[in-house]
Amino acid sequence: MTSAITQDQPPQPPKGTSQGDEPQEAGVREEEYLYRDESRLQAGSLLTSRTMARRLPSLVRRSVQMAWRVDRSATIGLLVCQIGTGVLAALGLLAVTGTITALISSGGITERLWDAAPQLAVIAAATGLRALLGITVVWLTGRLRPVLGRAAELTMVEAALGAELAANNKPGYNDAYDIADRGAQVTPDLVEEAQDVIAATATLTAGAAVLTVLHPLLLPLLFLACLPQAAAYVRSARVIYLAGLETSGRRRMLGKLRWHMAYMESSEEMRACLAGPFLIGRYRKLAASVSAAEREAANTGAWMGLAGAVAGGVASIAVWAALLWLLASGRMSLAAGGGAVFALQTATGSVRGIINGGARLVRTGWYVQDWQNFLDNAHGQAMTDSRGTAPLPAAPVRFEVRDVTYRYDGAPKDSLSDVSLHMRRGEIVALVGENGSGKTTLSRLLCGLLLPTEGEVAWDHACTADLDPWGAWEHVALVPQKFTYLPLTMRDNITFGQGDTSDAALLAACEASGAAEMLPGLRSGINTLLTSEWFGGQQLSGGQWQRLVLTRAFHRQAALLVMDEPTAALDARAEHRIFAGLRELAKDRAILLITHRLTNVAVADRIVVLDKGRIVQEGTYAQLTREPGLFQSLWELQRRMSGNAA
Numbered sequence: 001m002t003s004a005i006t007q008d009q010p011p012q013p014p015k016g017t018s019q020g021d022e023p024q025e026a027g028v029r030e031e032e033y034l035y036r037d038e039s040r041l042q043a044g045s046l047l048t049s050r051t052m053a054r055r056l057p058s059l060v061r062r063s064v065q066m067a068w069r070v071d072r073s074a075t076i077g078l079l080v081c082q083i084g085t086g087v088l089a090a091l092g093l094l095a096v097t098g099t100i101t102a103l104i105s106s107g108g109i110t111e112r113l114w115d116a117a118p119q120l121a122v123i124a125a126a127t128g129l130r131a132l133l134g135i136t137v138v139w140l141t142g143r144l145r146p147v148l149g150r151a152a153e154l155t156m157v158e159a160a161l162g163a164e165l166a167a168n169n170k171p172g173y174n175d176a177y178d179i180a181d182r183g184a185q186v187t188p189d190l191v192e193e194a195q196d197v198i199a200a201t202a203t204l205t206a207g208a209a210v211l212t213v214l215h216p217l218l219l220p221l222l223f224l225a226c227l228p229q230a231a232a233y234v235r236s237a238r239v240i241y242l243a244g245l246e247t248s249g250r251r252r253m254l255g256k257l258r259w260h261m262a263y264m265e266s267s268e269e270m271r272a273c274l275a276g277p278f279l280i281g282r283y284r285k286l287a288a289s290v291s292a293a294e295r296e297a298a299n300t301g302a303w304m305g306l307a308g309a310v311a312g313g314v315a316s317i318a319v320w321a322a323l324l325w326l327l328a329s330g331r332m333s334l335a336a337g338g339g340a341v342f343a344l345q346t347a348t349g350s351v352r353g354i355i356n357g358g359a360r361l362v363r364t365g366w367y368v369q370d371w372q373n374f375l376d377n378a379h380g381q382a383m384t385d386s387r388g389t390a391p392l393p394a395a396p397v398r399f400e401v402r403d404v405t406y407r408y409d410g411a412p413k414d415s416l417s418d419v420s421l422h423m424r425r426g427e428i429v430a431l432v433g434e435n436g437s438g439k440t441t442l443s444r445l446l447c448g449l450l451l452p453t454e455g456e457v458a459w460d461h462a463c464t465a466d467l468d469p470w471g472a473w474e475h476v477a478l479v480p481q482k483f484t485y486l487p488l489t490m491r492d493n494i495t496f497g498q499g500d501t502s503d504a505a506l507l508a509a510c511e512a513s514g515a516a517e518m519l520p521g522l523r524s525g526i527n528t529l530l531t532s533e534w535f536g537g538q539q540l541s542g543g544q545w546q547r548l549v550l551t552r553a554f555h556r557q558a559a560l561l562v563m564d565e566p567t568a569a570l571d572a573r574a575e576h577r578i579f580a581g582l583r584e585l586a587k588d589r590a591i592l593l594i595t596h597r598l599t600n601v602a603v604a605d606r607i608v609v610l611d612k613g614r615i616v617q618e619g620t621y622a623q624l625t626r627e628p629g630l631f632q633s634l635w636e637l638q639r640r641m642s643g644n645a646a
């Protein structure tokens with residue numbers, strides 16, 4: 001039955017998910033948090049070893065380029081070692097084949113031993129050197145891996161920061177980020193696996209040369225024997241990759257649940273609201289569904305691997321039978337046969353190495369491709385694609401919103417409709433209205449954090465959509481409603497490494513916000529680490545954090561200051577200080593103030609009232625308190641409440 005609180009339809013499950021009639025357990029729906037990007041899943045299921053073989057060179061090149069950037073000498077060292085290992089393996093193989101041929105040829109034993117001696121020396125030297133190179137590879141890989149992984153993670157963060165803020169609302173964006181993040185984690189594997197394949201290929205080249213010289217039939221037979229196994233390995237890799245793709249949303253949810261249950265910020269509610277058992281139950285169910293999908297993929301992969309191994313076994317019987325036939329029919333001498341046996345063993349080992357490494361390389365390549373796709377355009381949300389690069393000639397004076405409509409991606413209706421607003425430096429404009437009326441959304445548009453769906457936002461004569469966003473945000477200071485607690489020192493939390501970082505400038509900003517009062521209580525003053533999660537840190541109260549966020553905004557000296565509920569957590573004295581100081585701050589700034597405490601907006605030059613995404617009133621405090629309308633009714637209500645309390 002449909003009621004007011006269940007009227008929206010649950011999202012449609014991805015194709016292929018059963019929608020049986022059995023009742024679902026309360027609170028958990030079969031389709032919850034599943035990855036829904038059908039096009040991506042389809043593209044994934046069409047992945048073949050051939051398409052990946054085409055893409056692999058560029059993937060490997062990009063990873064090697066990154067390795068080159070982060071540790072040039074280790075990258076060169078690894079390449080040299082792997083090529084050297086391959087060459088030595090090839091030399092060793094040729095020497096072993098020569099030794100066997102010499103030992104089982106006709107002639108006296110001493111003479112045969114003397115013939116084999118130089119080859120034996122080569123084998124010994126090659127084996128020793130290979131061992132040495134092997135140790136060097138382990139050392140260099142251990143040195144390169146962590147930095148390469150960190151570098152890949154960092155490129156992800158940079159790409160995410162370069163995406164539109166609105167991207168977080170785009171369907172599939174967060175999943176794409178997650179999947180790409182997994183690609184970033186395995187980037188070092190790609191380099192390593194590529195090296196393994198290169199080394200195995202070098203050994204195979206030598207084996208192949210020997211086999212071809214001994215008999216031209218042996219090499220094609222060997223390849224044929226390995227094909228079924230290769231196909232099975234790649235298929236199994238694809239099944240596992242697709243399972244990872246499908247469960248990525250659920251794995252992300254598991255991570256979020258863990259975070260909320262374990263960390264300070266939400267763990268008090270977890271306890272007091274007895275949310276723990278409920279969330280642990282939810283965690284168990286989601287984890288079970290992820291494990292089931294992974295187990296199914298692992299089973300399918302194992303069956304495919306088994307089928308490939310059986311086919312490979314049968315095919316290798318054919319190869320050995322062919323060798324026996326060549327010997328029995330006198331088409332190959334016994335001495336050559338001895339060499340062929342060894343060359344076949346080695347070449348089979350190398351081909352298996354290539355298949356194994358190649359299948360791992362292909363799977364890693366799919367992940368890394370996801371990472372690179374994200375880096376290339378942040379899942380189609382890169383600001384470089386949606387915005388211009390025009391610089392602002394000077395700090396802007398006038399900010400204007402012209403006939404703007406805005407709808408969040410996936411939202412059923414517009415959050416703002418046909419809104420116009422203007423303000424200039426020296427002015428304080430207050431934005432008021434009931435919850436959900438669009439105040440924060442309008443402030444995000446004014447700052448250029450969001451771009452309008454219709455209409456435009458201009459700073460002086462430049463549209464925010466045409467401006468280089470990073471250059472533009474140098475002129476913005478924002479006190480958001482949900483502010484960020486960063487586990488940094490107070491100094492770093494205020495400056496983020498920007499502006500005048502001198503103690504005098506910091507102190508002035510702290511005085512204006514009231515944060516200066518906190519300083520004597522902090523163990524190392526402004527250099528105190530503001531968190532209790534690490535040793536030596538100190539945690540602030542909610543209101544103290546709000547003072548700090550205000551300090552951050554005041555310290556920026558920006559032309560546009562947006563304050564969204566800036567005093568919600570402040571005590572009366574601290575709140576009074578902020579509002580008393582606003583006029584002074586507004587001397588060279590345009591200030592947009594969002595607040596529900598309507599008596600506070602008397603400080604504003606103009607008040608703009610929003611209702612359901614539209615501007616319904618505009619005027620001074622004196623006008624709006626006298627004029628019948630939304631502002632007056634809300635204001636009266638607040639006055640009556642405080643009057644009653646008094």
Ligand SMILES: Nc1ncnc2c1ncn2[C@@H]1O[C@H](COP(=O)(O)OP(=O)(O)OP(=O)(O)O)[C@@H](O)[C@H]1O
Binds near residue numbers: 169435436440441
């Ligand atoms: N990130 C978002 N994604 C989708 N919809 C959003 C998002 N943020 C806000 N909205 C929607 O836009 C509308 C306006 O929200 P907004 O936050 O601008 O309101 P507000 O006036 O600031 O509310 P409040 O007084 O509660 O802070 C609401 O209906 C809200 O559901």
